[in-house]
Amino acid sequence: MPSSSIEALGRLISRQVAGHPDRARALLRTAYTLVGVQMKYFPPKNVLPARCAMQGDTARSMAAALGRPGRAACVNIFLPCEVLHALNIPPVLPEGLSCYLVSTAAERVFVEAAEERGVPESYCSYHKILLGLAETGVMARPRFILNTSLACDANQLTFRRLAEFWDVPRFTVDVPYAPSEESVAQVAEQLRAMAAFVQAHGGRPLEEDALRAAVARSRATVEGYRRYLALRAERSLSDEMTSEMLSVFATHSMLGSPEALRYTEQLCAQVAALPEGRRGKRILWLHTLPHWQDSLRALLNFRPDVEIVGCDMALDADVLPEPERPYESMARRLVCSSFNGGAERRAERAAELARLLRADGAVYFCHWGCKQTSGAAQLVKRRLEAAGFPTLVLDGDGCDSGNVNDGQMVTRLQAFLELLEGCR
Numbered sequence: 001m002p003s004s005s006i007e008a009l010g011r012l013i014s015r016q017v018a019g020h021p022d023r024a025r026a027l028l029r030t031a032y033t034l035v036g037v038q039m040k041y042f043p044p045k046n047v048l049p050a051r052c053a054m055q056g057d058t059a060r061s062m063a064a065a066l067g068r069p070g071r072a073a074c075v076n077i078f079l080p081c082e083v084l085h086a087l088n089i090p091p092v093l094p095e096g097l098s099c100y101l102v103s104t105a106a107e108r109v110f111v112e113a114a115e116e117r118g119v120p121e122s123y124c125s126y127h128k129i130l131l132g133l134a135e136t137g138v139m140a141r142p143r144f145i146l147n148t149s150l151a152c153d154a155n156q157l158t159f160r161r162l163a164e165f166w167d168v169p170r171f172t173v174d175v176p177y178a179p180s181e182e183s184v185a186q187v188a189e190q191l192r193a194m195a196a197f198v199q200a201h202g203g204r205p206l207e208e209d210a211l212r213a214a215v216a217r218s219r220a221t222v223e224g225y226r227r228y229l230a231l232r233a234e235r236s237l238s239d240e241m242t243s244e245m246l247s248v249f250a251t252h253s254m255l256g257s258p259e260a261l262r263y264t265e266q267l268c269a270q271v272a273a274l275p276e277g278r279r280g281k282r283i284l285w286l287h288t289l290p291h292w293q294d295s296l297r298a299l300l301n302f303r304p305d306v307e308i309v310g311c312d313m314a315l316d317a318d319v320l321p322e323p324e325r326p327y328e329s330m331a332r333r334l335v336c337s338s339f340n341g342g343a344e345r346r347a348e349r350a351a352e353l354a355r356l357l358r359a360d361g362a363v364y365f366c367h368w369g370c371k372q373t374s375g376a377a378q379l380v381k382r383r384l385e386a387a388g389f390p391t392l393v394l395d396g397d398g399c400d401s402g403n404v405n406d407g408q409m410v411t412r413l414q415a416f417l418e419l420l421e422g423c424r
Contacts, residue, residue: 003294006103006104006105007105009027009031009105009106010104010105011105013027013028013104013106014106014108017110017113017136017138018136021136021137021138022137024138025066025138025140028062028101028104028106028138029063029066029067031104032060032063032066032100033060033063035055035056035059036056036057036063037056038056039053039055039056039059040056046302047240047243048237048239048243048266048270048271049266050263050266050269051239051242051243051246051267053259053262053263053266054246054249054250054259055246057254057259058100058246058249058254059100061090061092061254062092062096062097062100064092065090065096065097065139065140065142066139066140067140068140069140069142070141070142070143071090071140071142071143072089072090072091072092072140072142073091073092073142073143073145073146073198074091074092074093074142074144074145074159074162075091075093075145075147075253076093076094076146076147076155077093077095077252077253078148078334079091079093079146079147079148079173079253080255080256080330080334081252081253081255081256081257082214082218082256082330083191083194083195083198083206083211084146084198085214085217085254085256085257086207086210086211086213086214086256087198087202087206087210089143089198089202091254093252094126094127094129094158095126095248095288095399096249096253097129097139098126098129098130098398098399099245099291099292099399101129101133101399102292102399102400103291105401107125107129107399107400107401108400108401108402109132109136110128110129110131110132110136111125111128111129111400111402113135113136114128114129114131117131117132119131122368123154124152124154124367124368124369124370125368125369125397125403126288126367126398127154127157127369128369128400129400130158130162131158131161134165134166135165141166141168142168143168143201143202144168144170144171144197144198144201145166145168145169145170145171146170146171146173146194146197146198147159147170147171147172147173148172148175149172149174149175150175150334150337150339150340151337151372152370152372153371154369159172169197169201171193171194171197171198173191173194173334175187175334175335176335177341179335179336179340179341183331184328184331184335185328186331187330187331187335188328188330190331191327192327195327211326212323212324212326214256214257214326215256215321215322215323215329215330216321216323217256217257217260217261218255218256218260218321218329219320219321219322219323220261220264220265221251221255221256221260221261221263221264222251222255222315222319222321223320224264224267224268225247225250225251225264225267225314225315226315227264227268228264228267228271229310229315229353229356229357230356231268231271231272232271232309232357233356233357233358234277234358235271235274235276235277236274236277236278236279236280236282237271237274238302238303238304239301239307239308240300240301241290241296241297241300241301241308242289243308244285244289244291244308244310244311244314245288245289245311246263247314248311248313248314250263250264251314251315252313278358279304279305280303280305280306280307281305281306281307281360281361281417281420282307282358282359282360282361283300283307283308283309283359283362283363283420284308284309284310284311284312284350284353284354284357284359284362284363285308285310285312285363285365286311286312286350286365286380287311287364287365287370287373287398288365288367289308289365290365290396290397290398290399290404292399292401293396293401293404293406293409295406295409295410296410296413299410299413299414306417309358309359312349312353313339315353316337316338316339317332317336317337317338319333321333338350339372343372343375343376343379343380344379344383346376347376347379347380347384348383350362350380350383350384351384351387351389354384354387354389355387359389360390360420360423361389361390361391361392361416361419361420361423362390362391363391363416364377364380364381364384364392364393364394365394366393366394366395366396367398368395368396368397368398368400374395378393390419390420390423392412392413392416394409394412394413396409
């Protein structure tokens with residue numbers, strides 16, 4: 001869809017929000033349903049078919065989140081969702097909806113709605129958009145809310161406020177700061193309690209065979225993504241920033257679903273068919289990606305001389321699930337996440353991924369309102385540069401088009417790319 005058409009759609013949706021939120025919801029749901037249709041029948045020729053299929057799957061999941069009230073579960077991105085997939089309850093998360101809203105040029109009305117209702121300007125934009133969607137009546141009331149304490153303070157504040165606003169039940173998984181077997185056992189017990197909560201409020205029992213099957217799909221998906229990273233280390237791929245966000249969804253909220261497994265299987269097959277050999281500047285991206293920002297897209301998308309080879313959010317916990325121990329597996333993934341515990345763990349994981357993917361350098365993206373990421377920026381930069389990977393700390397906003405300094409970001413990124421060229 002041309003950008004002028006997207007902007008027109010965004011204006012149309014925004015005009016409906018205050019007086020006719022049901023119309024705005026219907027427009028968004030129709031738009032995302034059509035994205036699914038486009039990706040299935042008229043996919044772009046310059047994007048891998050696996051990416052197109054996942055784009056369609058995520059678009060359909062966004063449409064489901066805007067469907068009838070009481071169907072979806074509202075979750076945060078780090079929540080293990082195998083229990084939900086075993087019961088065919090669609091998970092909806094702030095990062096997913098916010099990414100799609102900014103791609104529809106309709107996010108500003110929800111940011112402003114949240115701020116008008118007392119949400120601080122400095123609050124995470126992903127969460128502001130979710131709050132604005134809910135409190136304007138555009139987002140349908142979910143069945144319940146599930147969230148973890150990982151990895152930011154906004155998870156506790158946002159989901160508590162939403163539970164009170166929607167008057168829906170909420171369950172929180174509290175992840176201990178220190179990784180240990182005791183922590184894994186503690187979180188596993190919480191996840192068992194969460195499964196009981198989901199059954200009580202979901203209206204039907206959870207079959208253990210269905211849960212083990214979901215965790216088995218998780219295992220195969222993680223194995224597939226590991227293979228993909230090994231292949232990606234030796235191959236160049238002209239791609240776009242959106243692709244890395246799709247991988248984040250596949251290894252988080254969609255992990256355990258048939259769609260995520262199909263994505264990694266197809267991705268491995270299609271990347272394996274590419275010729276071996278690396279070209280251009282290879283960048284490891286840390287944290288969320290401003291995939292919608294035209295100025296950065298011009299520098300990074302489908303370029304023969306530069307490519308993003310991976311994102312640290314896509315495989316933050318390199319843990320292989322065990323279908324016979326589903327709760328312990330999900331617990332270990334949370335406890336061992338590089339986003340849990342001290343910033344040193346995230347820095348070490350970033351250096352490990354940079355070596356694995358044979359990156360030339362890294363961009364550490366400080367998303368607006370993410371205090372944990374901003375606070376760790378210099379530590380991670382020092383660790384990566386000590387390991388031989390030049391690192392740019394770039395401030396921006398992952399999902400609010402009204403909160404971006406295009407000129408400064410472009411200047412700094414261009415200078416960094418020139419630096420990488422000199423290093424090569």
